[in-house]
Amino acid sequence: MKTELLNRRQTSLLLLAALAGAGVHAATDPGAHWLPWPRATPALRLPDLLGQEWDLAQERGRTVLVNFWATWCEACRAEMKSFEALEQQYQARRLKVVAVNFREGREPVQRFRQAQALSLAMVRDSYGEAAHAWGVTRFPTTFVVNPAGHAVLSVEGEVDWASPATQKKLEGFL
């Protein structure tokens, strides 16, 4: 760590190397690292941008990607379009993406959604309690929740969700 500062990619690669050494699967994207989710799946009930409550438990029977993000996070913004493309591509297989905004007001989230012409589901974790319960400390972090409602995989960092390598990884959970 001595004075030579690590940039984000270097840090990710170091973490990836450390995780690989611990027997974790290698990431498909060099900027992100995937981890199996060893804990019980926390509940997730949050208001959407209209104030209507969304509940993960109501999504049983389909695979859900739960993405923790913020508008101030560049990597989060960058991957949002690929979520949209992924969800549309797997529409027939009922894949759902839910973007959980971390501790921001409704207005900036709404603005971002409109500016990017996004249609995927967005909910607000305005108190940061959901991020805390799910152990999220970096953004973006995305969880793969299987049709039984169990989080089985998490990934920190930006992922190209439209890439064949990522989709191959998801195939096993659809």
Added chain:
Amino acid sequence: MTLSRRHLLQAAGAALAAPALLNRALAAERRFEPRVEGWRSFELSTTVTVAQAQGVTRIWLPVPDIDSDYQRSGDNSWSGNASVAHLTSDGTHGARLLYAEFAADVAVPTLTLKSTVQTRNRAIDWTQTRKGSEDAALLKFNLQPSELLPTDGVVLETAKLAIQGASTDVDKVRAIYQWVVDNAYREPSTRGCGVGDIKTLLESGNLGGKCADLNALFVGLCRSVGVPARDVYGIRVAPSAFGYKELGGNSASLKGAQHCRAEVFLKAYGWVAMDPADVLKVMRQETPDWIKDKTNPVSAPVNKALFGGWEGNWVGWNTAHDLKLPNYSRPATLPFLMYPQGENASGRFDELAPDSFRYTISAKEITA
């Protein structure tokens, strides 16, 4: 008279060299030596407006709540259209704050808080030891971990690495201060003042952040090796008397002027001022180029002075971690109270976004 080509080249060369020479001369002359002098009096004014009210609105504002040899907190008064407004304190640490509640039919909740405070420079005289006296329970409290400042695991391991066997409290703190300056850095893109999650910071190996990260790191490392330490959350209220643009605030508009400092308790000196985060801020932002060498004439005097001192152009709110805000709709605690906080039926307001939760803070120096 005609100028020869040589003269022209010499003149041009001198003109080109002049700014560089001037910069070097100015850099060499930089001084940062806060001394304990007279008190300065300020009136701080905070105005909060909630543009889109939904249901009952609740606001919590920090007030100056430190009385010490460097700060005298004075009176607080408030106005606005709140149905309830009173001074209260958080449920854990007793940090004072202004709580206000607005009825659901108030279209634009508005609150103005005025606080008077006196502040002055701090500078320890390392040649003058004195018996530092403090309540034993308070010292013990300032050795405890907080939610985001654990004192075991990677924090303890890092602290041991930093102090390299130092045994006295002064030597430990000196080593940790320099370790933070040598290994961490100011990251301008960090939101607000950072969150102060030092375990995540250390585990990532990427020690970039702002004051609430960097001074929290310093505090956590000190606590982990048995030196009582605390963050002091506050705000810069005036420009630096030493001309450091990064170490002052624009009194008329203190947007983004929130700043967290640190203190350590040393047996032979009592509570001593520390601010490695501001050293890193000067290194990163005071000059167009990122200063990587702490002996640079711009950063060296700051590095020296902020180990044991700070400038009294800043007001401290409180030293509390993991606060329980009274009447908060959630059981969760707040890592620190440095910014206005609020919530209504739509949820918690984002204190770092100006959309629906707008606030202005200003300071006026009062001269007798």
